[in-house]
Amino acid sequence: METVWYCLIAGMIAIYVLLDGFDLGAGIIHLFVARSDAERRQVLASIGPVWDGNEVWLLAAGGTLYFAFPALYASGFSGFYLPLMIVLWLLILRGISIEFRNHIEGPAWAPLWDVLFCFSSLLLAVFYGAALGNVVRGVPLDASGYFFEPLWTNFRLGPETGILDWYTILIGLAAFLALTQHGALWVGLKTAGPVQERSLRLARGTWWGVAASTVVITWVTIHVQPQVYSNLSGHPWGYVFPALALAGLLAMRWFLRGQDAAQNDRKAFLASCAYLLGMLTSVVFGLYPYVLPASSNPAYGLTAQNAKAADYGLRIGLVWWTIGMVLAGGYFVFLYRHFAGKVKVGAEHEGY
Amino acid sequence: MASPGRTVRFLHRQDVGPAEAWYRPVAGVSPAARATAGQASRCPYEKGAPLDDALAIHRLHFAFTVTFHYLFPQLTMGLALLLVILKTLALRTGEEHYNPAARFWARIFGISFVLGVVTGIPMEFQFGTNWAAFSRAAGGVIGQTLAMEGVFSFFLESSFLGLFLFGEKRLGPKGHWFAGLMVFLGSWLSGYLIVATDAWMQHPVGYTLGPKGEILLASFWGLLLNRWALWQYAHTMNGAVITACFVMAGVGAFYLLSNRHEAYGRTFVRLAVVVGVVAAILQLFPFGEAQGRMVAHYQPTTLAAMEGLFETQQGAPIAILGQPDIQKKRLDNPLVVPRMLSFLTYRRWRAKVQGLDNFPPENWPDMIPLLYYSYHMMLGLGTIFIAVMLVAAWLLWQGRLYTSRGTLWVLMLCLPLPFIANTAGWITAEVGRQPWVIYGLLRTRDGISPQVSAGNAWFTLIGFMGMYTVLSILFLFLVYREIERGPEPATAAPAAGGTRG
Secondary structure (H helix, E strand, O other), X not given: OHHHHHHHHHHHHHHHHHHHHHHHHHHHHHHHHOOOHHHHHHHHHHHOOOHHHHHHHHHHHHHHHHHHOHHHHHHHHHHOHHHHHHHHHHHHHHHHHHHHXXXXXXXXXXXXXXXXXXXXXXXXXXXXXXXXXXXXXXXXXXXXXXXXXXXXXXXXXXXXXXXXXXXXXXXXXXXXXXXXXXXHHHHHHHOOOHHHHHHHHHHHHHHHHHHHHHHHHHHHHHHHOHHHHHHHHHOHHHHHHHHHHHHHHHHHHHHOOHHHHHOOHHHHHHHHHHHHHHHHHHHHHHHOOEEEOEOOOHHHOEEOOOOOOOHHHHHHHHHHHHHHHHHHHHHHHHHHHHOOOOOOOOHHHOOO | OOOOXXXXXXXXXXXXXXXXXXXXXXXXXXXXXXXXXXXXXXOOOOOOOHHHOHHHHHHHHHHHHHHHHHHHHHHHHHHHHHHXXXXXXXXXXXXXXHHHHHHHHHHHHXXXXXXXXXXXXXXXXXXXXXXXXXXXHXXXXXXXXXXXHHHHHHHHHHHHXXXXXXXXXXXXXXXXXXXXXXXXXXXXXXXXXXXXXXXXXXXXXXXXEOOOOOEEEOOHHHHHOOHHHHHHHHHHHHXXXXXXXXXXXXXXXXXXXXXXXXXXXXXXXXXXXXXHHHHHHHHHHHHHHHHHHHHHHHOHHHHHHHHOOOOOEEOOOEEEEEEEEOOOOEEEEEEEEOOHHHHHHHOOOOOEEOOHHHOOHHHOOOOHHHHHHHHHHHHHHHHHHXXXXXXXXXXXXXXXXXXXXXXXXXXXHOOOHHHHHHHHHHHHHHHHHOOEEEOOOEEHHHOOOOOOOHHHHHHHHHHHHHHHHHHHHHHHHHHHHHHHHOOOOOOOOHHHHOOOO
16 A cells, blocks of 8 residues: 555656646746747746646645655655755745736836746756755654754765755756756747747757766766665666656657757657656655665665555545546646647737 | 553643643743753753744744735635626626626735745645654644645646636636636635644544554544534634625725725625625624534633633623733633623523633643633624624615715725634634644644754744745735726736736
8 A cells, every 4th residue: 555655646746847847947947048028928928827736736745745654744844844944935936926927017027026936946946856865865864763954064975964965966956957958848849939949959958968967866876875776676677767767868859959849849848758757767666665765774764664654544545536636637638738839929918 | 542652642641840830921831841842951051931942933933824824815715705706796697897896806816816825835844844743643634634635626726726817718708607616616625624634633533543652544534524624614714705805895995985996896895795794693603603612512621711711610701801810810800791601602691611720730721811812802803893794784785885984984994804803713723722732632842843943943934934024015015006906907907917828
């Protein structure tokens, strides 16, 4: 039962990264690919109808984590107290930047929100990456199952790690590159004209960064967290996950080549989805059964077994979760189809 | 019952130290709590004020963020109902007039909803960040309702809100009405799941205790259909409707008094008064009354503290005015209605009501004056709402309301009061539950995150205070602009087009 929930929650988080990832990425790049107010509105309109629905996946995944693995929720959230609070502030800033930007027209209003939108999106991408890095590296859990990490200590791995050390910063940068790429491909998919052109050019440049960071973090991670390699060598079918990431990476490059890029915008975006999905599932596969490994003493690590809630609740949960997800899937298909296609310039005044 | 575990403390357990030290009026938190939650034994530095103490800051952190948060959902949940009514009127009567009216309130709804969402996310996080021990003990139970909120209502709301706010043309009248209905259902479902979570903390049901004292879910429907949740839900949602009615009536009165958008002003006042008079009366009876009787039955200590009843007596009076003095165990300058409390609680004038003297002091709520005042403010404001709405409804029936400037002034000035009443009601519920975070099962001081220091909690509390100050200013500014522009803005509204083209 706990393995089922381990996979379901990992799946929810992966969907969150794929969906909110592109609107975070759009936030990171919009200052650079959109120059005029009309172009900025074009980028915002490409994520406007969907961004808060995308963010709901984070809340739903958090809530599901809470009920299925309460000990993990308690330990992880209190241990990552500071970065989570910073993430909350960034989510607040970002939400109001998107929603309030177009309430007033004027040179002192919109640019402020544009800069805040870019700033908060960028930092969120880095913090999400660093958070993932912390989970992979392990945290200094004590015997009672709690820990607390300051934002940084000496930036080294060891018994007294902070949220930021060289490894987690590296993963943060990799996440920043990957989500920039993902966002550029989304904007390329949803827009036409100069914004699309600039986005795809940006994506082509970023690709080399993503490829290089993939090689580096893969090599480093295998050394930082031995569980990953032992899981892969113990169950070689797990190589399908890194293979998916590699295929996505190469396909992205293929679809971005030459003059055909604008025709292949959808395929390139899907390749980016495959890349992110492959990377995340590799991590999930590599860490199992751990949900939060301990860097202090491996025996203190939280696993799917020792962090789970009672079986009765998990069984009941499976019933309503399935119903809820079918409904949510229905809304999302409807929503994305309703707003499908390229954003029209000036379409934002259509409203009523 | 199973043996008490590491995280679970039971009623009447004598672990609070010397009896005479149970309460010191200057300290908001009992000294026993400070000794256990803080690091008094390790740290040589003398802790003077309770605000040096992690427990107090975690409580203040949650209290501050949730109080600010709930200003917005109470407006949006109430407005959602009024919007569905407006859209239904537009559909049934075919009068075009109702559509701009609905759009105007949808714009205010949209601004409030954004703030409700962004301030709501920190609430879910704080269960883990600041209340880790509580989450570990109870997550298997209340995680159910919180996760269901995410899976059922957030997806519903977020998907249909975009369609409702920005899709009127594409959806057509019936489709738009349906999107509005879905937003209403989503937000009211969200309300139920949150109230059910709180109700379980007030009156835990449907659980068993595991071998290590952990709290295990035993009955899903018991949790979901908790008797406490049903009445608390009715009381809470009806409170939200009252807020929305007073806001709508206040804006309508403002338009009528300033001779602007008068046709809309009349519609707003009429709808708000018709719905508001019903809601204001229902709030006292049966909803508030039933809530009070549940408190009397399941939390008699809380009832005694709320009412400032220090001594058990037959034919207990109800206090209208008077300041509780905890040390002298009495009310100063009391103004009471004799025997009323006995009657309201047990329907008998001479019934015996238990006073605080009947309960061990370590189980008394730890901020009795705050509890007493918040309860009395809620009750007093609720009474004022009934009076105001009855007068307005009578004048409306007589056809004189739109020209009665005095009553319109009162309606306009009442606009902020339901926000205060709803907040006071929640303070009554949450402070009244003290010293328990789960009534009778887990003490509040045992629920905090063991490794998050007071310093780190202060750091983020101050951050939230700064951020929420900015949000307040933005909210007032944007809503003021919408009210200034009115229901029929001269230009196509860029706000409405927003980001969702």
